[in-house]
Amino acid sequence: KAKWHSDLQPRRLAGKRWNDFSQPGLTHNPAQPSCSRERVLPDPESTDLSMEEESDTRKINNSFLRDHNYATEADIISTVEFNPSGELLATGDKGGRVVVFQREQEPQRRGEYNVYSTFQSHDPEFDYLKSLEIEEKINKIRWLPQQNAAYFLLSTNDKTVKLWKISERDRRPEGYNLKDEDGRIRDPSTITSLRVPVLQNTDLMVEATARRVFSNAHTYHINSISVNSDLQTYISTDDLRVNLWNLEITDQSFNIVDIKPCNMEDLTEVITAAEFHPQQCNTLAYSSSRGSVRLCDMRKQALCDTHCKFFEEPEDPSTRSFFSEIISSISDIKFSHSGRFLMTRDYLTVKVWDLNMETRPVQTYQVHDYLRGKLCSLYENDCIFDKFECVWNGSDSVIMTGSYNNFFRMFDRNTKKDVTLEASRENSKPRAILKPRKVCVGGKRRKDEVTVDSLDFSKKILHSAWHPQENIIAVAASNNLYIFQDKVT
Numbered sequence: 358k359a360k361w362h363s364d365l366q367p368r369r370l371a372g373k374r375w376n377d378f379s380q381p382g383l384t385h386n387p388a389q390p391s392c393s394r395e396r397v398l399p400d401p402e403s404t405d406l407s408m409e410e411e412s413d414t415r416k417i418n419n420s421f422l423r424d425h426n427y428a429t430e431a432d433i434i435s436t437v438e439f440n441p442s443g444e445l446l447a448t449g450d451k452g453g454r455v456v457v458f459q460r461e462q463e464p465q466r467r468g469e470y471n472v473y474s475t476f477q478s479h480d481p482e483f484d485y486l487k488s489l490e491i492e493e494k495i496n497k498i499r500w501l502p503q504q505n506a507a508y509f510l511l512s513t514n515d516k517t518v519k520l521w522k523i524s525e526r527d528r529r530p531e532g533y534n535l536k537d538e539d540g541r542i543r544d545p546s547t548i549t550s551l552r553v554p555v556l557q558n559t560d561l562m563v564e565a566t567a568r569r570v571f572s573n574a575h576t577y578h579i580n581s582i583s584v585n586s587d588l589q590t591y592i593s594t595d596d597l598r599v600n601l602w603n604l605e606i607t608d609q610s611f612n613i614v615d616i617k618p619c620n621m622e623d624l625t626e627v628i629t630a631a632e633f634h635p636q637q638c639n640t641l642a643y644s645s646s647r648g649s650v651r652l653c654d655m656r657k658q659a660l661c662d663t664h665c666k667f668f669e670e671p672e673d674p675s676t677r678s679f680f681s682e683i684i685s686s687i688s689d690i691k692f693s694h695s696g697r698f699l700m701t702r703d704y705l706t707v708k709v710w711d712l713n714m715e716t717r718p719v720q721t722y723q724v725h726d727y728l729r730g731k732l733c734s735l736y737e738n739d740c741i742f743d744k745f746e747c748v749w750n751g752s753d754s755v756i757m758t759g760s761y762n763n764f765f766r767m768f769d770r771n772t773k774k775d776v777t778l779e780a781s782r783e784n785s786k787p788r789a790i791l792k793p794r795k796v797c798v799g800g801k802r803r804k805d806e807v808t809v810d811s812l813d814f815s816k817k818i819l820h821s822a823w824h825p826q827e828n829i830i831a832v833a834a835s836n837n838l839y840i841f842q843d844k845v846t
Contacts, residue, residue: 434833436820440500440508443824446470446831447510448838449495453479455512455565457523468829468842474523476565479514491516497582499591501604509568511591515578518593520569520604528556574600574610581630587638594631599643599661613661614643614653629687629744636696648685650701652712668699668710670717680732680741688744693753694825700756702747705729707758707768722768722775725760727798727809740814748823759818762807763834764794780818780832780839790844 431452438447446458459473482491494514501509507524532554537543577595584591592613593600599614614631618624631643639655651664672681684704691700698719699710705726708718724745728735735741740761747758759765760777768775777794797806820833828843 428836432836434820434836434838435495436498437822437831437833437838438498438500438510439822439824439831440510441502441825443826443829445473445500445508446822446840447498447500448831448833449478449498449512450836451492451494453477453481453493453495453514455495455498455510455521457508457565468840470840474563474565476521478512478519478521479517482516496579499582499584501584502588504588511582511584513579513582513593516572516575518571518579518582518602519567520571521565522568523563523565525561525563527559527561529559530554531557569604569607571602571607571610574602580628581632583632583641585633585638586636590638592631592633592641594628594643596627599628599631599641601655611659613655613659615660615662630690632690632692634696635692635694642690642692642699644687644690644701646686647682648687648703650687650690650699650710652699666712666715668701668715668718670708678732680736683736683741684732689746691747691749693749694751695753698753700747700749702745702758704741704743704745707747707756709756709770720770722756722766724758724766725764725796727796728761731809735814738814740817743817743819745818746820748821750823750828751826757821757823757830759821759832761814761817762812763816763818764796765818765821765832778841780834780837780841781816782837791841 429452431450431454433451434448435451436449439445440447444460446460448456448458450456455476455478456472457474458470461467461469461471478495479493481493483489484491492515496513496515497511499511501511503509507522510521510523512519512521531538532552534548534552534554535543535545571593575593575595575598577597579593579595581594582591583594589604591602591604593602593610594614597615597617598612600610601613602610614628616626616628626645626647626649629644629646631641634640634642640652641655641661642650642652644650647669649667649669652666652668653661654665655661657663657665672685687701687703689702692698693700697712699712701708701710701718702724705724705728707722707724709720709722711719732741745759747756749756754771755767755769757765757767763780764777765780766775766777777796778791779794792805795803795806796812797803797808802808816834818832818834822831824830830841832839832841
């Protein structure tokens, strides 16, 4: 379904039909209209998912893959994120569930992750004032740095951000005076003595509790959240606004970026992603659907409508086409761990910008340039609107992003080498070494090459994560989660 807001009309950019608000899925419910570039109003009588589907219909095996035989559309993974230490890995899916994996502590199994906790983060809702269905799909997950024995993470769907606490408990109090062992209230007249409750050892339990709920602050769909380096605030970003929150205050936020025009007919771009600088708590960057990135300094003024730096690569007139504005839309931005560089991902390329040079990117990597000749068919099947993410490795020397046919690309910034790998159940056996894949554009195809025409566009790597210190990556392909580790000799 195309996600159009009630007060946001379909708009045309340079005479083209625009679909920034659509999120094409891998499968569609036959009862729902397919993704299209025209406006689709939500049907109050229909639902995306059967609410009778319970979490026990999902199966997670030892290779961390959700079995296709048990998978539904609710099982499709929508976000992947390592915590700052890399010991935990969280995934969110379209069913509103969060699954947290914990790394094995045994030295010989340090690359393996097992299920640590599973909980329902968001549920489907319905806005009766706007006749708008609010999906439970988890759009983003962001971990907070660990301050004590518990872990904290932020998860968001289209409208609401929640702060979750994940903690362990291996002891419980027993011997209450007013309650029996089953928790039932005792008759006060039967209490003849006073007991002191004591803590008894019990089986280890992992509990997930919602500590904060940040809601009613976004008119449009939330596409990103980012935790500030001051560990006190975070931002939530929708298509036209960026809000600043305090982690302790749920009923008030500050709007620091607002690009909504007075007349919606004058709307020419939307915000696609935003992120805080990893060290400077006053600096943030947000990208737009026109292929530009604005760097803002909150010390300058309260409303960051005027940017302090503007990053945009001038378009080559000789390569301009009908699809130029669509493929130039930035789907993801990431600051490097050092804070010196900024990476952006559009449909065909990954660009690395030096924050001290606004004129052009310092590096540009072609992800799947062989698709340039197939943009017309990609436009017709809505794949041209797919939003790919990009990630840095721990030392900022290698970047990774996804592609089609379950391919994902890695680019070494020092050696200028790149590799294409595939995440598939057929080719990814436990502890097997991945073989580089190559796409054949034309001419005679070699043995291990794949032709462009044989690529499966329903299989795509949109979400991935890289361990903050080690060469361990997590890649989400539909309802499957793959974890790969650098070969240890």
